[in-house]
Amino acid sequence: MAETHRPMQDSQVVLEQGLMITEAEKKEVLNARAKALAREPDTQEKPQDFLKIVEFTLANEIYGIESPYVREVYLMKELTPLPCTPPFVLGITNVRGKIISVIDIKKFFDLPETGLGDRDRIIIVEAGEIELGILADALHGVRHIPVEDIQPSLPTLTGIREEYLRCVTNDRRVILDMNKLLTDTRIVVHEEVF
Amino acid sequence: MVKNDNDFFKKLLATFKIEAHEHINAMSSGLIELEKYPAFDRQAQITETIFREAHSLKGAARSVSITEIEAICQSLESVFSALKSQELPVSVGLLDILHQAVDNLKTLLPSIERERTADEKSRVAATTKALQAILTGTTGDQGPVASGQGPDAREPTTDHRPLTSDYRPLPTDTVRISTSRLESLLLQTEELLSVKQATTHLVTELRGFNASLTEWEKEWNKFPPHVRMVRQSLEGKNCHDQDKTNSHLARLLEFLDWNESHFKSLESRFTALTKTAVQDSHVLGGVVNNLLQDMRKASILPLSSLLEIFPKFVRDLSRDQGKDAEMVIQGQEIEIDRRILEEMKVPLMHLVRNCIDHGIEKPEERKRREKSHRGTVTVAISQTKSSSIDISICDDGAGVDVAKVREVALRRGIISQEEAERLDKQASLALLYQSGISTSPIITDISGRGLGLAIVQEKAERLGGTVSVETEHGVGTTFRLSLPLTLATFRGIVVRAGESLFVLPTANVERVLSVNKEEIKTVENRETIQLDGQVLSLVRLTEVLDLSLQYPAADTTDTLPVVVLASTDKRLAFLVDEVVDEQEVLVKSLGKQLSRVRNIVGASVLATGKVVPVLNVSDLMKSAVKVSAAPVRITVAKKAAVELKSILVVEDSITARSLLKNILEATGYNVKTAVDGIDAFTALKTERFDLVVSDVDMPRMNGFDLTAKIRADRKLAELPVVLVTALDSREHRERGVEVGANAYIVKSSFNQSNLLEVIRRLI
Numbered sequence: 001m002a003e004t005h006r007p008m009q010d011s012q013v014v015l016e017q018g019l020m021i022t023e024a025e026k027k028e029v030l031n032a033r034a035k036a037l038a039r040e041p042d043t044q045e046k047p048q049d050f051l052k053i054v055e056f057t058l059a060n061e062i063y064g065i066e067s068p069y070v071r072e073v074y075l076m077k078e079l080t081p082l083p084c085t086p087p088f089v090l091g092i093t094n095v096r097g098k099i100i101s102v103i104d105i106k107k108f109f110d111l112p113e114t115g116l117g118d119r120d121r122i123i124i125v126e127a128g129e130i131e132l133g134i135l136a137d138a139l140h141g142v143r144h145i146p147v148e149d150i151q152p153s154l155p156t157l158t159g160i161r162e163e164y165l166r167c168v169t170n171d172r173r174v175i176l177d178m179n180k181l182l183t184d185t186r187i188v189v190h191e192e193v194f
Numbered sequence: 195m196v197k198n199d200n201d202f203f204k205k206l207l208a209t210f211k212i213e214a215h216e217h218i219n220a221m222s223s224g225l226i227e228l229e230k231y232p233a234f235d236r237q238a239q240i241t242e243t244i245f246r247e248a249h250s251l252k253g254a255a256r257s258v259s260i261t262e263i264e265a266i267c268q269s270l271e272s273v274f275s276a277l278k279s280q281e282l283p284v285s286v287g288l289l290d291i292l293h294q295a296v297d298n299l300k301t302l303l304p305s306i307e308r309e310r311t312a313d314e315k316s317r318v319a320a321t322t323k324a325l326q327a328i329l330t331g332t333t334g335d336q337g338p339v340a341s342g343q344g345p346d347a348r349e350p351t352t353d354h355r356p357l358t359s360d361y362r363p364l365p366t367d368t369v370r371i372s373t374s375r376l377e378s379l380l381l382q383t384e385e386l387l388s389v390k391q392a393t394t395h396l397v398t399e400l401r402g403f404n405a406s407l408t409e410w411e412k413e414w415n416k417f418p419p420h421v422r423m424v425r426q427s428l429e430g431k432n433c434h435d436q437d438k439t440n441s442h443l444a445r446l447l448e449f450l451d452w453n454e455s456h457f458k459s460l461e462s463r464f465t466a467l468t469k470t471a472v473q474d475s476h477v478l479g480g481v482v483n484n485l486l487q488d489m490r491k492a493s494i495l496p497l498s499s500l501l502e503i504f505p506k507f508v509r510d511l512s513r514d515q516g517k518d519a520e521m522v523i524q525g526q527e528i529e530i531d532r533r534i535l536e537e538m539k540v541p542l543m544h545l546v547r548n549c550i551d552h553g554i555e556k557p558e559e560r561k562r563r564e565k566s567h568r569g570t571v572t573v574a575i576s577q578t579k580s581s582s583i584d585i586s587i588c589d590d591g592a593g594v595d596v597a598k599v600r601e602v603a604l605r606r607g608i609i610s611q612e613e614a615e616r617l618d619k620q621a622s623l624a625l626l627y628q629s630g631i632s633t634s635p636i637i638t639d640i641s642g643r644g645l646g647l648a649i650v651q652e653k654a655e656r657l658g659g660t661v662s663v664e665t666e667h668g669v670g671t672t673f674r675l676s677l678p679l680t681l682a683t684f685r686g687i688v689v690r691a692g693e694s695l696f697v698l699p700t701a702n703v704e705r706v707l708s709v710n711k712e713e714i715k716t717v718e719n720r721e722t723i724q725l726d727g728q729v730l731s732l733v734r735l736t737e738v739l740d741l742s743l744q745y746p747a748a749d750t751t752d753t754l755p756v757v758v759l760a761s762t763d764k765r766l767a768f769l770v771d772e773v774v775d776e777q778e779v780l781v782k783s784l785g786k787q788l789s790r791v792r793n794i795v796g797a798s799v800l801a802t803g804k805v806v807p808v809l810n811v812s813d814l815m816k817s818a819v820k821v822s823a824a825p826v827r828i829t830v831a832k833k834a835a836v837e838l839k840s841i842l843v844v845e846d847s848i849t850a851r852s853l854l855k856n857i858l859e860a861t862g863y864n865v866k867t868a869v870d871g872i873d874a875f876t877a878l879k880t881e882r883f884d885l886v887v888s889d890v891d892m893p894r895m896n897g898f899d900l901t902a903k904i905r906a907d908r909k910l911a912e913l914p915v916v917l918v919t920a921l922d923s924r925e926h927r928e929r930g931v932e933v934g935a936n937a938y939i940v941k942s943s944f945n946q947s948n949l950l951e952v953i954r955r956l957i
Binding site: 077078080081082083084085086089092093094096097098099100101103129130131132186187188189190191192193 | 381382384385694739740741782783784785786787788789790791792793794796797799803804805806807813816817906907908
């Protein structure tokens with residue numbers, strides 16, 4: 001705290017002096033800044049002890065996805081609903097010339113709906129040949145969760161079927177098993193007309 | 195750093211895999227050609243080629259230290275060296291061993307990232323041993339060559355230098371680029387197409403604006419006389435009593451003057467702007483078209499890249515079936531869009547497989563028919579038009595038994611007895627494309643499931659191509675595929691159904707017309723219209739697409755827009771809410787997750803940037819028949835409610851089946867029975883049931899699978915399913931819940947009242 005206060009006091013002085021600054025003072029300030037920037041960030045633990053998780057909310061529920069499965073977060077300009085598809089398929093959208101299907105994982109998990117707003121954010125995930133967009137309300141960015149803070153899933157906590165749960169964190173955040181989800185045949189729509 | 199090295203090695207292995215595939219395929223092709231006993235010169239040439247391929251692969255394998263591949267290549271090299279110097283004659287037995295060796299190389303490839311298993315190692319050892327045995331067996335004086343250190347002993351004789359100097363042309367004018375990178379470039383270029391269309395759209399808007407400006411000018415030009423009059427009368431008068439009004443008028447005139455000059459300058463600026471926009475749009479259009487064309491050329495490959503694997507495929511498949519067939523390929527140098535090539539790989543494989551499985555006869559049969567011992571499958575490619583190619587897959591086998599096709603179709607209930615008698619040869623052959631038609635008496639793992647040709651047709655049509663078949667009993671069959679060279683844009687008609695837009699391929703649209711409400715007549719509960727003296731069924735697009743919920747009563751106009759669609763020999767009129775536009779569209783795939791969606795082939799990006807589904811016309815036709823067959827009228831539905839509820843009982847044991855049937859019928863249900871899951875599912879497809887009672891353990895398809903299948907089917911998803919079983923295990927109960935059964939009754943606790951109560955609760 002003291003460190004952050006000091007530059008403020010310095011600038012206070014400068015202001016009082018009517019923004020008069022000598023070359024020497026300037027140099028000193030710059031030096032101080034350079035030193036501050038050059039300092040290595042605090043690392044308490046080794047990175048391999050962490051699980052890198054992208055967190056998002058959907059209908060008041062927070063979910064996590066392991067970051068290797070996340071290709072990008074995309075702001076949809078438009079979502080085209082697709083008839084003749086199961087309810088969990090919300091529609092399709094254009095991502096730089098490629099058509100990406102958008103799904104509602106809550107519907108896929110058969111969880112009750114809690115009202116759909118005008119959501120336009122999707123997380124594009126990929127595993128194997130399947131690539132799709134998962135609808136999200138908001139993104140909480142990337143979090144590093146220490147491996148020891150993770151425990152096997154407790155399906156009763158969330159209602160999500162156990163098979164799609166990767167694990168649960170100490171603060172009861174659910175991490176989805178993307179590999180299971182994306183390789184599940186039930187997520188693929190393949191229907192002929194006879 | 196360790197991580198980086200690891201990454202690097204991974205990349206290296208990936209590159210090695212690609213390279214190894216090339217070498218292995220080249221070796222396979224060479225071996226196939228050797229089997230045809232070519233002229234001496236050619237034989238020497240091929241031997242030389244394979245020898246070099248083996249040598250190159252050996253070197254590559256050594257650099258990534260995959261000793262097993264290296265060892266096999268080493269032995270192969272030795273054998274080919276012997277073949278080269280004619281110390282060894284070419285024989286069938288020899289070629290078989292060589293084929294096996296090359297196959298073995300191939301099987302090693304997928305797992306090169308990990309340690310080889312003991313099994314793999316022993317197979318490698320067996321292969322090298324067999325190869326070395328060839329050398330010892332034929333040339334006794336070369337004993338030491340084959341005894342363990344043999345290959346190494348030969349090493350000095352294979353000179354390295356000429357291999358690198360004359361074998362591969364220096365790759366100066368070619369670069370390797372990963373397909374994913376190329377794909378992304380292509381997609382982005384295609385995206386420019388919608389920019390181009392958007393610009394055209396903008397220009398049209400600007401032009402319209404210009405026109406209304408001109409209109410303003412015309413009106414304005416009528417005004418000066420009036421203004422002049424006002425001005426004159428104002429100057430002529432000198433009365434002071436009207437001073438106030440006059441000064442106001444003067445100011446108004448002043449404003450009018452300013453207004454005119456300002457508006458005129460706006461107009462000229464706007465005209466100039468429009469002109470620039472028009473020019474820019476032209477330039478952009480030209481550039482985008484050229485770029486797209488060049489980009490598409492960049493992703494063009496010769497068909498040989500796909501067909502390379504076929505000769506071996508044919509050889510192995512015919513051997514397995516005790517048949518003898520060879521493959522002849524013509525025109526494989528013709529180039530085609532890589533994406534089309536990839537899409538057509540499976541269909542082509544299927545057609546070739548068909549030739550061997552159904553076409554080519556066994557050697558003894560061929561002999562009886564006085565045909566040459568060895569059957570031939572010919573794949574001939576020719577470029578018929580500038581934008582399309584023809585691929586014909588032809589065999590000199592037994593041909594299709596048209597009568598048998600009709601018989602199967604009749605048995606499956608696809609056609610009626612009268613229809614069967616009426617069908618001519620071509621129409622009967624068209625039945626081959628229907629799912630479930632196969633003339634094969636048994637289902638093998640190769641074919642006989644009767645799904646293949648339906649898939650071939652669908653793929654071809656999705657790519658904008660066609661497929662046709664010609665056959666002569668006893669002489670052979672030819673399948674002809676006509677495909678576009680590039681994934682081209684086509685014309686599409688944009689229609690609105692409910693609140694959504696859809697694209698219909700113009701090629702399938704026979705007519706767009708507006709129909710007077712009085713012209714719609716109901717015949718046998720189906721709406722129809724008359725067109726050119728022909729009665730056409732009329733269906734609502736919203737209903738066919740299951741959009742009926744949001745269909746509002748838009749009964750304000752007297753005429754309704756109708757699109758007449760045609761596919762193969764069927765015509766059907768579709769009622770839409772609006773025909774919006776016709777434009778150039780490019781069909782894009784919906785991705786692997788939406789592998790196949792009913793009634794929809796893909797999506798297209800319109801000029802406005804809007805993503806719009808492109809409809810599958812042949813699906814629409816089939817769906818439409820279902821919609822109009824279903825009791826859509828509310829009155830009918832009400833009547834059905836009074837009728838008895840019907841239950842399908844699925845049980846393989848005849849005792850249990852009749853018991854259940856009796857109990858349920860006594861309670862007042864309409865009961866039908868099925869002997870297993872497959873039988874049941876077929877029944878569900880043809881008839882409506884209110885509930886299914888099914889056993890778990892059954893042949894062909896068990897109760898779990900049946901339930902899962904019902905849940906996966908959109909039409910049946912809501913159908914209640916009661917599983918009845920002797921298995922009282924927790925796993926089974928959970929499995930039952932997992933697949934979506936509504937109830938799970940264990941036979942031990944199974945008494946009448948329990949079952950009946952469950953059923954009453956469900957329906």
